[in-house]
Structures are given as C-alpha cells and as structure tokens.
Amino acid sequence: MPKSRYIIIKQMTSTHTHWDTIYTTKNHNKVSWHQAQSTISLDWILDITNKNDAILDVGSGVSALADNLLEKNYQHLSLLEISQIAIQTMKKRLENHLDHVHFYHENILTFQTNTQFDLWHDRAVFHFLTNEKDQQTYIQKLKQYLKPNGYFLLSTFAPTGPKQCSELNIVQYDSDKITLLLDTDFKLIKTTSEIHPHPDGSTQDFNYFLLQKT
Numbered sequence: 001m002p003k004s005r006y007i008i009i010k011q012m013t014s015t016h017t018h019w020d021t022i023y024t025t026k027n028h029n030k031v032s033w034h035q036a037q038s039t040i041s042l043d044w045i046l047d048i049t050n051k052n053d054a055i056l057d058v059g060s061g062v063s064a065l066a067d068n069l070l071e072k073n074y075q076h077l078s079l080l081e082i083s084q085i086a087i088q089t090m091k092k093r094l095e096n097h098l099d100h101v102h103f104y105h106e107n108i109l110t111f112q113t114n115t116q117f118d119l120w121h122d123r124a125v126f127h128f129l130t131n132e133k134d135q136q137t138y139i140q141k142l143k144q145y146l147k148p149n150g151y152f153l154l155s156t157f158a159p160t161g162p163k164q165c166s167e168l169n170i171v172q173y174d175s176d177k178i179t180l181l182l183d184t185d186f187k188l189i190k191t192t193s194e195i196h197p198h199p200d201g202s203t204q205d206f207n208y209f210l211l212q213k214t
C-alpha cells in the first residue's frame with residue numbers, strides 16, 4: 001500500500017477510536033458540548049425550513065437536535081457520525097422514529113450519498129479540521145450534497161473560546177474567517193454568539209453562522 005494512503009487510513013481509524021473512547025468513558029450529560037435542548041440551531045432551523053426538508057446533522061453525536069426536530073414533526077432527518085457508540089445510542093433513543101431518521105456511520109471526509117440536503121447542520125465538528133486539505137475536502141462535500149440555495153448552519157468555537165476540545169486542537173472562527181474560507185459559493189445570512197454553559201460550571205464562547213449556497 002502506498003505510504004500516503006496508509007497514513008490517511010491510520011488517521012481515520014484513530015479519529016474513530018478517539019470518539020468511541022469519549023462516548024464509552026464519559027457520561028453523555030457531562031461532555032463539554034452537552035445541551036439538554038438544542039438552542040440557536042433549533043430556532044434557526046425552525047425559521048428557515050419546513051417539515052419535509054431533508055436535514056443533515058454532521059457529527060450529530062448524541063445531540064438533542066434530532067429529538068427536538070422530531071417533536072416538531074420533521075420527516076427527513078439524517079444523522080452522520082464517526083462514532084459507532086454515538087450512532088447506537090441514537091438508534092436506541094429514536095427507535096420509535098426510525099422511518100424519519102437515516103443514520104450514516106461515516107467520517108464526513110469520506111462521505112458519499114445520492115441525497116441532496118436542504119440544510120446541512122454542523123455544531124462543533126468542522127472546527128476540528130485543522131489542516132487546509134481536510135477543510136477543503138469537507139467544503140467540497142458540502143457543495144456537492146447541498147441543494148442550490150440550501151443552508152449551511154455552522155457553529156464553532158469563537159476567537160474568545162477554547163483552543164481545544166476533547167484534547168484535540170480546533171480552529172476558532174469569526175464571520176470574516178468563515179466568509180473568506182467559503183469564498184463566493186456561500187453568502188452569510190446571519191451570525192450570532194452564544195456563551196455555552198459547560199457542565200463543569202465554566203463557559204465556552206461559540207459562534208453560529210447561517211450561510212446560503214449561492
């Protein structure tokens with residue numbers, strides 16, 4: 001096997017293992033990004049989509065977003081997750097809604113699908129991509145699988161927020177940085193910040209960006 005391909009496979013395997021270990025060893029309510037209810041993401045999705053829209057949650061973890069959208073009668077949700085443990089947890093938790101939820105056990109960087117999404121949601125996943133090549137691979141997938149005029153709802157740590165999460169380095173984003181990265185393929189509709197309460201009592205600064213494919 002060529003050395004570069006070996007390194008890529010090794011990196012992907014270690015990402016799977018890292019996140020499976022987190023979900024195996026930590027109580028789901030104690031992880032830093034835990035929200036009992038989805039906040040800004042839910043409000044914005046309810047504002048701009050309808051219940052028949054195809055919505056993808058990238059790196060969905062065990063987030064309450066899917067539960068919250070199902071309560072509002074959303075019909076076509078897709079959850080993409082690198083951790084098998086998180087996927088199993090969600091399949092069990094949403095077992096009465098499996099007609100309306102599709103699960104992808106995938107690394108977003110190798111994701112392939114025939115589906116086109118109306119909205120692509122990412123809370124605290126894209127910011128783990130610290131090298132330009134991975135960021136561009138993600139953006140290429142985003143452009144490929146998002147419908148024309150579809151929405152990209154992204155949440156990342158803000159420049160005033162942490163520099164790491166789960167012992168991994170992250171990239172902090174503000175409006176200028178995200179607009180520059182997405183270039184002319186997306187227009188920024190709105191942005192806001194959130195002071196997220198960490199379960200340990202501290203806080204973390206997040207930024208939310210709503211972008212639309214041009």
Ligand SMILES: C[S@@+](CC[C@H](N)C(=O)[O-])C[C@H]1O[C@@H](n2cnc3c(N)ncnc32)[C@H](O)[C@@H]1O
Nearest residue numbers: 019033059060061063081082083107108123124
């Ligand atoms: C900080 S957590 C956020 C979880 C969820 N979005 C939320 O807001 O509760 C990051 C999630 O992304 C997943 N993840 C990390 N890298 C990924 C990748 N390359 N592809 C798919 N999922 C990934 C992790 O397993 C984890 O569940």
